Amino acid sequence: MKLSHKDIELLQLIEKDANLSVSTLAKMLNVPEDEIQEKLDLFVKENIIVQYTALVNWSKVKEHNGVTAIIEVKVTPKRGVGFDEIAERIYKYPEVQSLYLMSGSYDLAVTVEGKSMNEVASFVSDRLSTLDSVLSTTTHFQLKKYKHDGTIFEDRDDDHRMVVTP
Incomplete structure (x- = not known):
């Protein structure tokens, strides 16, 4: 189109x-x-607009205790289907929020959300790492979100420090 x-x-x-x-x-x-x-x-x-969503700053919601992890995954692509087959198996898990094919030192970037670090760790060790094509994973837990999809999450106060010049 x-x-x-x-x-x-x-x-x-x-x-x-x-x-x-x-x-x-x-x-x-x-x-x-x-x-x-x-x-x-x-x-x-035409599936150009896939979904309308709200961007929520979960750090402002005291009752929300979820964690987010970004998992780097190295895989062996399969002949004829490349990375698509393993990507489809991974993105069908409900914990998976996003999945990207990457260039560089790993093949897939998987964003996972869970209720706790243990829940995410269990997902990685029990489900993700056991898939046939998966060679290795590296998990990074998100500690703080500063900016997402162009939106800054920080409440920034003006700098109240005194200006000092020599």
């Missing part, structure tokens, strides 16, 4: 803020509302 410059702008706007109304988008792009709605419907139908 060939997209126009306005189509790309529309996608960029809703990717940045999916809460923008059709009316607001139409005004921002100087396009009639019905045309915006038709484009959005087409983008959903």
Whole structure:
């Protein structure tokens, strides 16, 4: 599907803020509302827009105790299907939030969420590492999220230090 410059702008706007109304988008792009709605419907139908989501700062929710880990996975690709077959097996696990084929020292980057570090460790040792094509894994636990999908999570106060010059 060939997209126009306005189509790309529309996608960029809703990717940045999916809460923008059709009316607001139409005004921002100087396009009639019905045309915006038709484009959005087409983008959903064509799987260009896959899902509308909310970005939650879980560190602000005291009752949430989950952990996130990024797991580097080295695998042996299979002839004829490459990495796709093992990737499909991995992304079907409900703990897996994202999965990317990477260049560099490992093949797949897997983001996993669990209720505890032990739960994530069990997933890695019992399910992920035991898959036939998996050669090795390296798990990194997320300690703090500063920025995600272009959104900064830090509440930044102005710098109140005194300026000192020699």
